[in-house]
Amino acid sequence: xxxxxxxxxxxxxxxxxxxxxxxxxxxxxxxxxxxxxxxxxxxxxxxxxxxxxxxxxxxxxxxxxxxxxxxxxxxxxxxxxxxxxxxxxxxxxxxxxxxxxxxxxxxxxxxxxxxxxxxxxxxxxxxxxxxxxxxxxxxxxxxxxxxxxxxxxxxxxxxxxxxxxxxxxxxxxxxxxxxxxxxxxxxxxxxxxxxxxxxxxxxxxxxxxxxxxxxxxxxxxxxxxxxxxxxxxxxxxxxxxxxxx
Amino acid sequence: xxxxxxxxxxxxxxxxxxxxxxxxxxxxxxxxxxxxxxxxxxxxxxxxxxxxxxxxxxxxxxxxxxxxxxxxxxxxxxxxxxxxxxxxxxxxxxxxxxxxxxxxxxxxxxxxxxxxxxxxxxxxxxxxxxxxxxxxxxxxxxxxxxxxxxxxxxxxxxxxxxxxxxxxxxxxxxxxxx
Ligand SMILES: [Zn+2]
Numbered sequence: 214x215x216x217x218x219x220x221x222x223x224x225x226x227x228x229x230x231x232x233x234x235x236x237x238x239x240x241x242x243x244x245x246x247x248x249x250x251x252x253x254x255x256x257x258x259x260x261x262x263x264x265x266x267x268x269x270x271x272x273x274x275x276x277x278x279x280x281x282x283x284x285x286x287x288x289x290x291x292x293x294x295x296x297x298x299x300x301x302x303x304x305x306x307x308x309x310x311x312x313x314x315x316x317x318x319x320x321x322x323x324x325x326x327x328x329x330x331x332x333x334x335x336x337x338x339x340x341x342x343x344x345x346x347x348x349x350x351x352x353x354x355x356x357x358x359x360x361x362x363x364x365x366x367x368x369x370x371x372x373x374x375x376x377x378x379x380x381x382x383x384x385x386x387x388x389x390x391x392x393x394x395x396x397x398x399x400x401x402x403x404x405x406x407x408x409x410x411x412x413x414x415x416x417x418x419x420x421x422x423x424x425x426x427x428x429x430x431x432x433x434x435x436x437x438x439x440x441x442x443x444x445x446x447x448x449x450x451x452x453x454x455x456x457x458x
Numbered sequence: 459x460x461x462x463x464x465x466x467x468x469x470x471x472x473x474x475x476x477x478x479x480x481x482x483x484x485x486x487x488x489x490x491x492x493x494x495x496x497x498x499x500x501x502x503x504x505x506x507x508x509x510x511x512x513x514x515x516x517x518x519x520x521x522x523x524x525x526x527x528x529x530x531x532x533x534x535x536x537x538x539x540x541x542x543x544x545x546x547x548x549x550x551x552x553x554x555x556x557x558x559x560x561x562x563x564x565x566x567x568x569x570x571x572x573x574x575x576x577x578x579x580x581x582x583x584x585x586x587x588x589x590x591x592x593x594x595x596x597x598x599x600x601x602x603x604x605x606x607x608x609x610x611x612x613x614x615x616x617x618x619x620x621x622x623x624x625x626x627x628x629x630x631x632x633x634x635x636x
Contacts, residue, residue: 227626228619233597233604262630264524266598267531268576269583270493272485275505280480283509287473427518 219249226255230263361454368456372429379435384412384419384453387439394440395423396448397432398455407435409444434458461526468516476513483527484509487534494538494599495545504541508534525572539601575633582632590625593618 222245228234229242246252359366359381366381379395387393392411396404410421423435436455438448459478467475484505491504511533519529583591596602596610604622608615 224623225619227623227630228597228604231594231597231622231626233602233607233622235603235605258630258634259626262626262633263598264528264532265576265579265633266583266594266629267490267528267535268486269580270486270489271580273489273492274485275488275502276498279502279506280477280484283480283506284473284477286506286510287476287513 219245222249223252223255226252226259230256230259355458357456357458359454359456364454368435370429370458372458375427375429377423377429377435378420379410379423379437380420381454386412390442391439391450392442392444393419393437393453394444394448395421396436396438397427397429398434398436399432404436404448405432406444406446409440429458432458462519462521465512465516465519465521465526468513469519476509479512479526479530480509483530486527486531490531490534491538494535494601495542500541500545501538504534504538507537511537535599542601579629579633582629586625586628590621590628593622594625597622 222242225234225238225242229239234242242252246256355370355372357368357370359368359379364381364383366379366384369378369380371377384393392409394409395407397407398404405427407423408421410419412419434455434457436448437453439450439453440448441450459475461479461482464475464479468479487508488501488505491501491508492498495501495504508530512530519526523529583594586594592611593607596607597604602610604618605615607613607622608618611618
């Protein structure tokens with residue numbers, strides 16, 4: 214690597230901490246950072262600056278109603294609405310996952326046929342979903358097969374972004390007292406709650422995206438079990454599938 | 459009680475600890491989401507979402523990785539930027555804060571050392587040139603990449619990169635001096 218290239222890496226660190234680097238450049242910088250201690254020091258310095266920028270807007274008191282509304286939301290939010298990992302079951306994530314899947318050329322006839330049915334809707338979603346697409350369309354996205362009795366699908370994992378998408382076909386519907394719950398599994402076999410999800414009634418596949426606040430590299434796999442509707446702190450029910458990263 | 463202890467109690471489902479943290483940081487979260495979204499209703503929703511995430515994810519907060527306000531405001535920034543993309547709003551070409559507002563937040567005797575450091579950063583940002591402040595604003599508070607900034611401002615990409623770097627170098631000097 215020439216001195217010139219090294220300087221370019223160093224000079225791009227301010228843009229990197231602001232999240233303003235173009236995606237491919239950011240990848241290259243990240244791999245350089247793994248081997249360059251002086252750039253890591255530089256990164257830590259600039260990180261402190263970008264963190265301080267979170268605080269530079271003069272404080273503004275939000276409307277008092279917000280505090281009361283939050284209080285009302287708390288009991289239900291703890292378990293159900295927002296598990297420890299933010300799940301978005303929106304169609305957007307689904308659409309993007311399907312496109313990525315297609316791009317990865319994991320094709321069974323059935324999968325492609327159901328994809329085609331969704332095509333129009335998907336195109337719409339894509340227009341607003343470039344960010345998520347950008348996030349998932351990296352070469353860094355790993356695609357892992359999900360296989361179990363009568364179930365097949367794909368797990369897309371991007372460890373550098375702490376993001377994963379589960380996409381499964383033929384996941385059985387559950388009655389209202391039960392839910393599917395995902396778990397991140399660490400090397401010691403401990404399970405960390407990664408959120409609950411339900412099959413989409415009108416579609417042959419189910420998708421759920423996980424954004425982990427914790428480093429995904431701390432985990433070695435994802436498992437899914439059937440749990441009581443509110444979810445559990447630890448797995449109690451039957452395992453549906455497990456995928457190792 | 460310090461932030462780390464409160465966060466640990468929130469993780470146990472303690473509503474009072476949650477409200478204490480709300481009272482401590484809601485005005486910073488709201489200020490940041492207002493800066494990003496520039497709409498009181500959207501900012502209020504983003505503030506609500508941020509605190510619901512605090513409630514449901516407090517167990518994931520690790521004090522050795524950074525202070526609670528930085529963690530919370532990182533969540534707030536991401537939440538607001540996601541919302542901004544969803545609204546598909548074009549970035550506003552503002553250069554940030556109204557300087558008048560800064561004088562309303564002069565540190566007093568209750569100000570912690572960390573807070574007074576942030577106050578001095580407010581002035582550091584304010585003292586950037588208009589062009590430097592603009593690229594910083596578009597990058598950090600509007601979530602644009604350097605290429606998008608170049609397109610938005612119709613500047614050469616190289617100019618965007620140079621100005622963004624210069625702005626950050628200046629802030630780093632100010633920050634390092636404290
Ligand atoms: Zn280096």
